Amino acid sequence: MKHFILASTSTLYGENYLAYLQPAMTTLYQGVTEVIFVPFARPGGISHDDYTARAAAAFAAIGINVRGLHTFADPVAAIQAAQGFFTGGGNTFLLVKQLHEQGLMSVLKAAVESGKPYMGCSAGSNIGGISMQTTNDMPIVYPPSFDTMGLVPFNLNPHYLDPIPGVQHMGETRETRIGEFHTQHSTPVVGLREGSWIYAKGDTLTLAGTLSARIFEAGKIPYELEAGSSLATLR
């Protein structure tokens, strides 16, 4: 039974790392004593070791041990033997390049689809979509492919930002950028605001948290989906 969380952000303003997700994590990782942490997105350029230590501190609060995927001599075998996973945010291009080059994207996908619990935040949620092509990140490295795990039949835009009325900056809004994506692809996009997450358990797929999400379907006017709604029919 598939069981995963794809969260917009790891951290809410003024809160500690993963604090707002702790109740959801307790449910997701029930019975799990250790997760593998995927540190490849390296937010702000933090090292794999330092990033793993940050995740380990947050997971210690719910009694779960954390090991960094970068520490295994055989990461394929490590994923196959793992109890569960957490992929942290940062730069999605770095994350996707590492996963593809090490042959881990499909291995991680298979493990999650077999029922092992997975949580991703930000870049770690982007890879739960069909492709990373609605990331907000800079293309600081060149991945061999933009394809991701496709745990859900749509794409995510984490840290979704509404257009700010009266702003005088002429850079594209998030909505404009996603509209440009839809000139090339028909994949729906969920604009996931900070504090929202997608919760999958078996065949159910729910917008969790207290905020609505902005849904972009090719050829349709974007619309709001209320918190608690099902996403099971979006494809």
Added chain:
Amino acid sequence: MKHFILASTSTLYGENYLAYLQPAMTTLYQGVTEVIFVPFARPGGISHDDYTARAAAAFAAIGINVRGLHTFADPVAAIQAAQGFFTGGGNTFLLVKQLHEQGLMSVLKAAVESGKPYMGCSAGSNIGGISMQTTNDMPIVYPPSFDTMGLVPFNLNPHYLDPIPGVQHMGETRETRIGEFHTQHSTPVVGLREGSWIYAKGDTLTLAGTLSARIFEAGKIPYELEAGSSLATLR
């Protein structure tokens, strides 16, 4: 003698398309009666024809005819025969993919380096740098390479935005993103605010407009460069 403009944006808030650049364009394109417009970045998904019409209307004001690069049966020959060029903004991934796939990136670079006047705005300025890897755009298509023309020995970040004090959004700031770029590359980055442009004439390379630019060099604290300063030593 190299002669080009790389501008942060085509349009200032509340102004018409290219209006603020008109005096600089008059100097750049002196003696030119027709330019080739590169419409591939397609802002907001506009068609090549419609985008070319928008550029043509702005160039008509300074008495220059515009032809879209997409209308030529042999675009390589068209670039080689052209008097000058303008590349409009939009999605840098779309632009770079088209230029590489049609074998035009190196042809355009050679034409500009031979002395034909070039102006780029936003995505059209990104391709004047070493790579497109400091674009703000979404990776809506997969280009065969992120390498660009390298008319200047650094990268650009157009529409540069300063961090906004007190903002509660947890997405990365522009400065954080460029810092992540510098964990992977040593190429300097010019954060070019809207209203600024880089003006190259022969061996001179100047920050034009009235605003300072934010300069990011790997391993250094970012700093401001005043309007009117030379960029000739940045590499």
